[in-house]
Amino acid sequence: MSVPMNCLGQPAQMPTVALNLVLSETRVYSGECLSATVLLDSADPDNAIQEFLAEISGVGQTGWVNIHTDKIYETEQAYLNIVVPLCQQPMELSPGRHKFGLRVTIPDSVPSSFESQFGSIRYSIKVQLIGNAEHCSAVEVFPFLVLAKSYFDDIPHAIIHFDYQDEIDFTVCTLPFGTVRLQISLPRTVFCIGEVIRAHLHVRNGTRKTLKDCRLQLVLKTQFEARSRYEQASDRKVVENVMDSYPLGRVKGRTDLDMEECMLRVPEQAVPTHQGSPDSIIVLSYVLRFNALPGIETEIPVVVTSLGYRQIVAEPARPERNGQAMKGGGRERGARRL
Template sequence: MVVTCEINLKDNPFDVYYAGQLVSGSVVLNTDKQRLVNAIVLEIKGFAWTYWTENTTDFDNKTTSNSYSGHEDYIKSKVQLLQADGENVALEPGSYVYNFACQIPSVCPSSFEGNNGRVRYMVNVKLIRPWKFDQVFSRPFTVLKVMDLNRVGLCLNTPAYSEDQKTYNCWPCRSKPLKLQLSLPQKGFVPGQIIPVGVLATNDSHIRVEEIEATLVMMVIYYSQFSVETINERFVVSRKKGEGVTRNCKKQFTLDLPVPATPPTCFDLCRIIQIAYQIEVVTKVKGWHINDRVHIPVTIGNVPLTRQLTQQPRQSPIEVEVVAQQLDEKALVLVDDVPDEARVPVTNPWAVDSSIMPPSYEEAVHVRAYGINASKSTDSQKSYNNDRETPTSTQKTFDNENCHFIPLYSVFNMVNPAENGMKEDIDHSTWI
């Protein structure tokens, strides 16, 4: 039997933490016979990483491959669980339990997994063995930046409007315009909400619009740390289709677009990965004509807008300020086990407002839909909410740092302000 290791996180059945909270847990090592090790190290890491390659071809048809990468640390702290005085020390048969605690910095980006980079947080246990490769046990967990839509100062509770028009063919056969007008009741949303996308399509052209489609698009920019090169990704995280518009007609749509489990908007907490969102509406026409498109940027957070909070700003239990932070290498400490009745309950960012019900937690939809880091999910990567089973102490611990991981994001049970929470897959349209 080899050495086994269980990494357990306490007081958090979903393994989801907000920036500024405390991660605590235990490491249980088991071995059935004596093992020689140089050291056993416990570490907590939080980092952003990007990597991609691009091929270029010169005039001689010679292809060159260029690699770009970036790395940024947010947590990097470790302690020695066992250390040899000389070359190595004997790990006797038995079970060893170590309790730990680590403060998450108040300024750090949310967990994210993409095709060209990630933001990941994890607990690692390393067995440094003589004449052998290190044996590493890892347990990723989700960290979420506090994105309170009532405090970001962008007037997210105000309506938004955008329009565009398009003509078909060239002069002198140019058609009259197809005009699209897009409107939203507000500019900030959280997962679990329904976005009532208002679309007014005025088709004065001679081209029939076959279909109108509204999407919520997540746009990710990955940066290289050592050059000015970037690479972009687009993920359609939600989609709703509407009927077409015949020639010389006008039609008003309301497309209810759900916001699924997805990471918060992030511009300022990570220098190598940025995440933004926009609502896009596209008219689809047949033939060689180019589709018309109109969009509005939106902000996705994890503390929803409420009338009480927008009228009277309040103090948040976790203050988030964008300031330069140095890594605290001593943030991780070993502690004595604290009895359950003596533990202080975790304060979540929405807890100051009793009108906000606690969210459930679900896997990131873009990871599942686009096959990111494609491999089979393990027992500890299920979607959990308040009514489903929660992980137990027997949960599997991953045996390497590059394991497949799907972050969990908060999803609120909120109603659609315009349609009283209707979520059926239809559009609400009216001929004008």
């Protein structure tokens, strides 16, 4: 059966524009400037820009299904939403490549990018072009990473030497079976990404039983919170990830184990500690954990920052007219990584 030509729709015209983005860096610190160049390729001399925008957004999402109740939990939290016009007024597009600069300051308060099974924190740049025709309009989304800026100086109580002691009593049929004494010494309880943690560990096994599989671990604890889709109820999940582990072996009964230097490394791809506000849906915290069999587990809370100490550089002294020296003030020059 033949179909009249006037009943057929007009064939869709192929796009005549393409969008791309070049970032000066794929990862930017909070509080610093995000610099990028938007590339617009045009192939039709009749193309024209009506509106050209870049939307910089940061969104946290959590969600899962409770397998026992079949309830769906999901929550979304916005951290960043900035709209920047790339073209101040309509303009014609000549064939070829056109470049548009983009500079945006990322707020100090935003959290780091994060990916997990039950939640994520993602940042993106949505570039939207509205042209004088459908074939010269386009939308593209480009992700980028944010690392929250934090320093040792922000946590003064954590930059002093720390000694931790614990005693674990063993009982058999309510009768005392002995005590395991544990002592861990740390130069401080705050460390930066990429740093090696050096701990001095002493274990005194006062029982007759051998402690097996002793190890010191750096553990990331992530707490997710989401609200029910249909009810006024919320649910929480806590996920643990071992970032590094230092095996210590066995400790025989009635003996001591003394390790001068247990070394754990904070991975370069680790995410800094993030406590956030009381309504945060994703909370990140770290602990140093000592494990041993049978049934020994103890933890020391530690903090991971993105940078080390703030570096303060004193200005040189300037002489006064009467020959006396003036004290120079300090200026913040950046951060010193360890």
